[in-house]
Amino acid sequence: MTTFQKNYFLRVVRRTSVQKNISLRAEILLRYSESMAKRQIARDLGASVQTVRKWIGRWNRLCADLAEIETVWDNAENYADAVRQYEQKLFEALRDAPRSGAPQSFSAEELALIVALSCESLDESDEAVSYRTQAEIAQEAVRRQLVESISQSTVCRILKNSGSEAA
16 A cells, blocks of 8 residues: 555544544455454454455555556646546445445436425315325326336335435
């Protein structure tokens, strides 16, 4: 680990505004750079050996990319931009990897329209109740062509995630 990398990770660990898991990962890498054993790192930081291995493994895989960036620093037209890019890459090394799974089915606009639909007041002539059930919201969203299809359970999840009282 280079001096620049160590200094960056030290700044991350000392920052009070950094999430605890990010700080822990930076601390793992700092201790690893000091040739500390993985089991000792885990014991000292109260983490599992599996967690320590995972972050050291991710770090080792990233090192080639970082070395490539370092080689162009001297030739960079804007040194400050090159350093910012490098620091961004270091921070990305501490973040969670993207989770697997299906991509999001609905756009932000469609989600907003479904929440808005749940908040609409019903005309007295339309129905004898003052609100729609989640199944009715799903049917109405399809009828209005807000979405191609949607289930009641998906409407429930959308409303819960939005903080809507209709959930």
